Amino acid sequence: MMPTVVFPVGRETLAWIRDGGTPSRASWSGRLMLGWQNYWFDRTLGLQRRLPSAPALSSDPVFILGLWRTGTTHLHELFSACPGLLCPATWQCMNPASLRLNAAPRQSRMMQRPMDHLSISALSPQEDEFALLALGVPSIYRGFLDPRRLPELSQWLDPAVWASGEPPGWTTAWQEFLSGVVAGRSGRLTLKSPSHTFRVRALTEFFPKASYVWLIRDPVATFLSNRKMWLAMFERYALWPWDFSTLDDFLCQAFIFAAQCLSEATALLPREHLVVVSFEQLTHTTLATVEGINRRLSLGRWDQIYAAIEQMVAAKADYRPATYDRTQLPAGALKAAEKLLAAQTSALATHGLTPPA
Numbered sequence: 164m165m166p167t168v169v170f171p172v173g174r175e176t177l178a179w180i181r182d183g184g185t186p187s188r189a190s191w192s193g194r195l196m197l198g199w200q201n202y203w204f205d206r207t208l209g210l211q212r213r214l215p216s217a218p219a220l221s222s223d224p225v226f227i228l229g230l231w232r233t234g235t236t237h238l239h240e241l242f243s244a245c246p247g248l249l250c251p252a253t254w255q256c257m258n259p260a261s262l263r264l265n266a267a268p269r270q271s272r273m274m275q276r277p278m279d280h281l282s283i284s285a286l287s288p289q290e291d292e293f294a295l296l297a298l299g300v301p302s303i304y305r306g307f308l309d310p311r312r313l314p315e316l317s318q319w320l321d322p323a324v325w326a327s328g329e330p331p332g333w334t335t336a337w338q339e340f341l342s343g344v345v346a347g348r349s350g351r352l353t354l355k356s357p358s359h360t361f362r363v364r365a366l367t368e369f370f371p372k373a374s375y376v377w378l379i380r381d382p383v384a385t386f387l388s389n390r391k392m393w394l395a396m397f398e399r400y401a402l403w404p405w406d407f408s409t410l411d412d413f414l415c416q417a418f419i420f421a422a423q424c425l426s427e428a429t430a431l432l433p434r435e436h437l438v439v440v441s442f443e444q445l446t447h448t449t450l451a452t453v454e455g456i457n458r459r460l461s462l463g464r465w466d467q468i469y470a471a472i473e474q475m476v477a478a479k480a481d482y483r484p485a486t487y488d489r490t491q492l493p494a495g496a497l498k499a500a501e502k503l504l505a506a507q508t509s510a511l512a513t514h515g516l517t518p519p520a
């Protein structure tokens with residue numbers, strides 16, 4: 164049976180999918196749909212590229228980094244309500260080939276994310292990683308489509324493989340998309356993508372004046388929540404079956420590289436450009452935490468931001484993070500969790516909201 168959603172992608176990503184053979188979870192009509200959507204994706208992308216060039220990007224975006232399931236979406240939504248900050252919307256990230264050809268939808272129905280039932284709409288802030296996936300950048304999210312090839316995709320967890328010009332063409336596609344996002348709009352570009360965590364070296368090169376918020380969470384809860392998220396995304400998008408041990412191995416590698424990236428970021432970036440925030444801080448003392456982030460990174464006047472954040476906090480007052488049985492952590496993931504915890508503890512000491520002693 165075909166997964167619930169067929170994700171429209173360009174020729175590079177479709178070629179990668181087809182390299183995996185015949186999708187065993189796709190019917191013949193589903194495979195036909197993949198090709199049909201690809202045809203229209205490439206056609207509209209060609210039309211979009213004939214438009215006059217979009218405005219150049221500023222060199223000081225705000226990045227929300229951290230592993231998946233550490234509160235990055237929550238913070239992105241809070242920032243999206245702040246005057247002066249500009250976030251890509253879901254309709255833009257899911258339609259990168261036509262975002263400049265179409266206007267934003269006037270109405271948008273709510274839907275639930277597969278991993279946590281969080282309600283989102285076409286106008287909700289979204290990860291630009293989905294646009295990169297569709298545009299052919301070698302994204303880790305290709306694993307949603309073909310989970311069998313997660314070991315192959317693990318190479319893109321290594322920060323050493325990313326630079327402003329490597330792999331070839333990725334920053335060109337990214338810049339083209341981001342320019343379309345900001346066209347005709349004002350505000351400081353604010354991007355959330357856990358996958359950008361592994362590109363932190365390249366980000367500092369491409370955007371030398373950028374600011375960063377790095378979210379951290381108890382590694383055991385992060386691992387188990389990630390397992391739940393990735394399995395939910397496989398159910399929704401995967402064109403082939405998956406193996407649990409392959410996913411666990413991939414997550415262990417992600418933890419190890421995330422620890423390396425966090426240590427490099429704290430060594431490279433001054434406190435006024437990087438703030439490390441715990442999941443508990445963000446969820447338990449939201450207003451105070453966002454105020455501290457704003458004070459550190461100078462995102463805007465707090466008297467103009469406060470009311471918007473307060474309203475968002477009130478709207479999510481019933482939210483309760485899921486709890487996890489710590490005994491369910493695979494034995495093989497213990498070392499990766501310990502390495503990540505050590506990096507997070509060190510990062511909090513130097514770049515956390517509380518000034519170092």
